[in-house]
Amino acid sequence: MSENRSSGGLNRRRFVQAGGAFLFAAQCPVTFSRKAHAAGAGSMMNSFVRIDPNNVITLLANNSEFGNGAYTVMSMMLAEELDVDYRSIALEAAPTTPEYYSPLFREYLTAGSVTTGSTFMPMRTAGAKARAMLLEAASRDWQVPTDELGTHGGQVTHAGSGRSSTYGELLETIHRLDIQPPETVTLKDPSEFAILGKPARRYEGAGKVDGTAQFGIDIKLPGMLYGAIARPPVHGGSVVDFDATDALTMPGVVKAKAIRAGVVVLADSYWRAQKARAKLKINWDRGTNDGVSSEQFYADYRALADTPGLLAEDIGDAIGALDAAEASKRVVEATYEMPLLAHATLEPMNCIARVEGDTCTVWSGTQYQSNDQEVISRFLGIPQQNVTIHRPLMGGSFGRRSSKTADYTVEAVEAAMGESVPVQIIWSREEDIRSGHYRPLFVHKLRGSVDESGMPEAWHQVAVGQSLMQGSKHDPGYMVRGMDIYSLDGCLQEPFGVFPYGTSYQIPNHRVESHNAPRLGIVPQEWRSVGHTHTGIAYECFLDELADKGGIDPMALRLRLTKDHARMNRVLSVLKEKCDWDKPLAPGRGRGVASRIYNISPVAQAVEVTVAENGDFTVDRVVCVVDCGFAVNPLGIEGQVEGGLAYGLGGVAFGNIDIVNGEVQQSNFHDYPVMRLPQMPKVEVHILPSDEPPTGIGEQATTPIGPAVVNALFNATGRRVRRFPLSSQGFNLV
Amino acid sequence: MKLTVNGSELQINSDSDTPLLWVLRDELNMVGTKFGCGIAQCGACTVHLEGRAIRSCVTPVSAVAGKQIQTIEGQADEKGLSTVQRAWLETDVAQCGYCQSGQIMAASALLSENPNPTDAEIDTAMAGNICRCGTYPRIRTAVHLAARWMTEEQSA
Ligand code: FES
Ligand code: FES
Numbered sequence: 033m034s035e036n037r038s039s040g041g042l043n044r045r046r047f048v049q050a051g052g053a054f055l056f057a058a059q060c061p062v063t064f065s066r067k068a069h070a071a072g073a074g075s076m077m078n079s080f081v082r083i084d085p086n087n088v089i090t091l092l093a094n095n096s097e098f099g100n101g102a103y104t105v106m107s108m109m110l111a112e113e114l115d116v117d118y119r120s121i122a123l124e125a126a127p128t129t130p131e132y133y134s135p136l137f138r139e140y141l142t143a144g145s146v147t148t149g150s151t152f153m154p155m156r157t158a159g160a161k162a163r164a165m166l167l168e169a170a171s172r173d174w175q176v177p178t179d180e181l182g183t184h185g186g187q188v189t190h191a192g193s194g195r196s197s198t199y200g201e202l203l204e205t206i207h208r209l210d211i212q213p214p215e216t217v218t219l220k221d222p223s224e225f226a227i228l229g230k231p232a233r234r235y236e237g238a239g240k241v242d243g244t245a246q247f248g249i250d251i252k253l254p255g256m257l258y259g260a261i262a263r264p265p266v267h268g269g270s271v272v273d274f275d276a277t278d279a280l281t282m283p284g285v286v287k288a289k290a291i292r293a294g295v296v297v298l299a300d301s302y303w304r305a306q307k308a309r310a311k312l313k314i315n316w317d318r319g320t321n322d323g324v325s326s327e328q329f330y331a332d333y334r335a336l337a338d339t340p341g342l343l344a345e346d347i348g349d350a351i352g353a354l355d356a357a358e359a360s361k362r363v364v365e366a367t368y369e370m371p372l373l374a375h376a377t378l379e380p381m382n383c384i385a386r387v388e389g390d391t392c393t394v395w396s397g398t399q400y401q402s403n404d405q406e407v408i409s410r411f412l413g414i415p416q417q418n419v420t421i422h423r424p425l426m427g428g429s430f431g432r433r434s435s436k437t438a439d440y441t442v443e444a445v446e447a448a449m450g451e452s453v454p455v456q457i458i459w460s461r462e463e464d465i466r467s468g469h470y471r472p473l474f475v476h477k478l479r480g481s482v483d484e485s486g487m488p489e490a491w492h493q494v495a496v497g498q499s500l501m502q503g504s505k506h507d508p509g510y511m512v513r514g515m516d517i518y519s520l521d522g523c524l525q526e527p528f529g530v531f532p533y534g535t536s537y538q539i540p541n542h543r544v545e546s547h548n549a550p551r552l553g554i555v556p557q558e559w560r561s562v563g564h565t566h567t568g569i570a571y572e573c574f575l576d577e578l579a580d581k582g583g584i585d586p587m588a589l590r591l592r593l594t595k596d597h598a599r600m601n602r603v604l605s606v607l608k609e610k611c612d613w614d615k616p617l618a619p620g621r622g623r624g625v626a627s628r629i630y631n632i633s634p635v636a637q638a639v640e641v642t643v644a645e646n647g648d649f650t651v652d653r654v655v656c657v658v659d660c661g662f663a664v665n666p667l668g669i670e671g672q673v674e675g676g677l678a679y680g681l682g683g684v685a686f687g688n689i690d691i692v693n694g695e696v697q698q699s700n701f702h703d704y705p706v707m708r709l710p711q712m713p714k715v716e717v718h719i720l721p722s723d724e725p726p727t728g729i730g731e732q733a734t735t736p737i738g739p740a741v742v743n744a745l746f747n748a749t750g751r752r753v754r755r756f757p758l759s760s761q762g763f764n765l766v
Numbered sequence: 767m768k769l770t771v772n773g774s775e776l777q778i779n780s781d782s783d784t785p786l787l788w789v790l791r792d793e794l795n796m797v798g799t800k801f802g803c804g805i806a807q808c809g810a811c812t813v814h815l816e817g818r819a820i821r822s823c824v825t826p827v828s829a830v831a832g833k834q835i836q837t838i839e840g841q842a843d844e845k846g847l848s849t850v851q852r853a854w855l856e857t858d859v860a861q862c863g864y865c866q867s868g869q870i871m872a873a874s875a876l877l878s879e880n881p882n883p884t885d886a887e888i889d890t891a892m893a894g895n896i897c898r899c900g901t902y903p904r905i906r907t908a909v910h911l912a913a914r915w916m917t918e919e920q921s922a
Contacts, residue, residue, distance in 0.1 A: 098862055099860075099861035099862030099863070099899045100861075101861075233855070233858040234858055234860060234861075236863075237855055237858060237860055237863075238855065239863070240860035240863030240866050241847065241851040241854045241855050241859075241860065241866060241870060242798070242838065242839075242841070242842055242847065242851060243796075243797075243798020243799070243837070243838035243839050243841075243867045244798065245863050246797075247800075247864060249797075249800075249801065250791075250797035252795060252797075258792075283781065301780070301784075301788060301792045301793070302788060302791075302792060303780075303781075303784050303785065303788040303792065304781070376898060377862075377864075377898060378800075378802050378808065378810060378862070378864045378865050378896060378897070378898045378899075379800070379802075379862070379864045380801070380802070425862070425863070426862060427800070427862045427863070427864025427865075428861075428862045428864060428898045428899055429862075430898070458801070460804060461802065461803040461804060461805070461807075461808075667858055671858065671861060671901070671904070672861075674900055674901070674902070674903050674904070675861055675899045675900035675901060676900070677900070678897075678899075678900025678902060679898070679899075679900055700803055700804075700805055700807055701803050701805075701807035701808055701896065702805070702807055706896055706898060707896075707900060707902070708893050708894075708895075708896060709888070709889050709892050709893055709895070709897075709902045709905065709906070710889040710890070710893050712900070712902035712903065714903070715903055
């Protein structure tokens with residue numbers, strides 16, 4: 033990292049020195065290939081930058097694009113240091129080799145809203161090092177000092193002599209003189225930024241309005257067969273035997289075979305494969321989950337919450353303070369219950385696989401290709417480097433395409449085994465809703481008290497739900513003394529494990545316990561903002577319950593609780609003013625607030641709702657204030673905030689995967705409703721100026737909206753919701 | 767069977783019960799029209815039939831033989847992108863982009879019937895088009911912008 037210190041200025045140093053073992057470790061450039069080398073007609077200047085003689089600059093992108101804006105910010109960062117238009121850069125998905133692994137995760141993984149933060153130094157460094165080589169080439173070729181040279185629009189220029197050369201033309205000199213990347217390089221000072229920090233439209237936006245953007249589902253390969261899978265009715269069930277006689281008589285149908293995921297029908301079109309699937313007669317073993325139900329989970333988890341859990345945090349003496357407060361009736365108790373949720377990406381899961389000898393090639397929209405590669409190589413018993421992954425654009429992901437089991441990828445490989453052609457598996461929406469991975473069901477039990485002034489004095493929370501990480505290869509990194517840091521993310525005042533942040537609130541007595549619920553073959557999966565999807569609701573709603581008990585305004589309460597947390601306090605102060613917090617509302621209307629920190633960015637939202645007699649309600653206005661450090665692309669940030677809160681609001685308002693006798697009751701958008709245009713509130717986004725390093729924004733806005741709305745409904749009606757979704761409690765978002 | 771897609775007459779061999787969506791995607795390799803739900807719930811598969819927005823996932827190809835079908839691939843012409851598409855780019859609507867072909871087809875059908883829709887009219891007309899990325903605020907903005915540009919173009 034030392035190479036970037038040379039330029040000195042205050043802003044620069046803050047970017048470089050901001051500490052913390054977690055995110056900012058990732059700011060350090062990853063190892064670039066040490067030597068520049070020829071690559072086809074062009075040259076690899078380093079791992080991330082290829083320049084062709086015709087002056088095409090290609091970025092090898094090691095973060096996935098699924099709507100998050102990764103390709104935009106990465107090309108902006110590179111373009112900034114190379115002095116080119118970011119839209120002129122060509123972009124390829126980088127191959128699945130260790131040099132492209134995330135320096136943060138040590139895997140090829142796009143997750144946790146860290147793309148901008150973790151590429152901010154590497155991408156700029158890659159651009160600056162490539163530029164330094166080009167300058168050196170021109171300097172030696174033209175016999176002029178490098179400080180007389182400039183770069184502009186993909187050319188090196190010398191003002192004194194009027195000479196200029198495109199980057200591509202200088203490759204010959206670079207090779208002839210064996211010019212290598214410099215050990216150190218000076219990056220631009222933020223005051224010199226021409227691209228970063230300015231609103232930039234989506235890099236790959238053009239193909240997304242003319243229909244040419246290619247998603248995985250759109251890829252056609254010669255001879256490719258389409259596969260539709262009949263999946264067990266119960267999670268964890270399996271095929272005993274099947275009769276495909278009728279299916280095989282249908283036109284275009286090639287084959288039906290049992291794989292671990294179910295029975296796959298291969299045909300010459302997806303429609304024919306789907307139609308034939310309906311004709312299969314399958315004898316299922318319903319497995320051990322035949323009797324499970326969501327209601328039983330709630331009951332079991334509530335019972336667990338009454339027993340002592342693993343102790344995550346114990347500040348002061350919460351139990352003692354609560355017991356003492358009982359006598360003066362200053363105690364509140366509540367249990368919050370959150371259902372399973374599906375991701376329901378609009379592009380359903382799909383994957384193309386081709387297996388040839390001891391090699392395998394897949395075309396898969398994935399957040400997590402090193403894991404896909406590992407799972408496939410283990411499944412096929414072939415070396416990992418024999419598995420090639422092509423990564424197209426993705427029609428949404430929200431965590432679903434970071435599957436630890438690589439479910440939708442490895443099943444395509446299994447379906448393609450023994451076939452001489454590529455096979456594409458496409459999930460129907462029904463499979464997506466019924467047979468997916470889910471945000472785990474959670475129960476949070478809370479007990480809290482206020483002191484004589486009405487401020488929170490003691491907090492005792494017990495979180496119960498399935499762990500995402502327990503027993504996985506991530507167990508060592510994300511489990512702390514047997515507790516999953518994601519189950520508790522946003523509940524703890526102090527940093528926990530690799531998460532270097534707490535709630536931003538200070539409550540003098542604060543105790544949090546955790547239970548890992550039994551794992552049952554219903555696969556839990558990260559869902560945009562992960563733990564906060566449930567902890568955010570439990571924490572922020574119960575905080576309002578305490579505010580109510582203590583007779584303190586919820587905004588004033590948060591401002592006081594964050595007085596030692598400068599960044600969140602500033603976010604809340606701005607929010608209070610921007611949302612007209614103190615302006616009275618008409619009867620039937622209500623206002624609510626919530627604030628959260630996830631992967632370092634403090635975010636707070638205030639909402640206004642209008643509630644009708646019958647419980648129908650509208651969210652009329654959302655004001656969101658974010659501090660995500662230096663705002664690399666304000667236009668992208670605004671979009672992520674709007675989209676993130678739409679996703680969170682839909683989940684809280686009507687998201688519910690309900691299991692009865694082992695079977696998911698929902699199947700498509702008619703019974704698993706998601707946000708639609710009429711329900712979308714007006715959103716005002718305020719990005720606070722900052723010269724701190726950039727931090728996450730893709731998931732951050734998803735978390736405060738739910739509790740802010742619940743708090744606003746209480747404000748309007750005096751009714752508290754503690755079981756979700758809201759639609760199950762008589763509140764319908766219209 | 768013959769289909770007229772974006773002005774071209776094409777010979778079709780798919781089974782007659784095949785939804786138009788899959789004929790477009792799998793037989794004609796026009797994959798800009800997307801599959802999202804298969805039951806007329808999401809709007810990703812929206813195309814125009816005789817100028818009106820329909821859900822191609824529930825429209826058997828036999829029902830549209832000989833009729834005029836427009837898809838996202840036919841929106842741009844030799845002069846470039848359509849006004850709606852330009853408004854979409856200007857507003858930077860797309861995130862993942864998967865729903866946007868359908869959104870653009872729904873918006874252009876709306877604007878051909880109602881050149882200056884209110885927010886409420888946009889909400890109603892486009893309620894059938896899901897965007898999981900939540901680009902809804904920019905969709906509203908882009909429809910208004912397209913409406914303004916179309917009016918300006920007409921008076922120019
Ligand atoms: S795919 Fe046709 S409406 Fe969803
Ligand atoms: S942009 Fe992703 S679904 Fe609409």
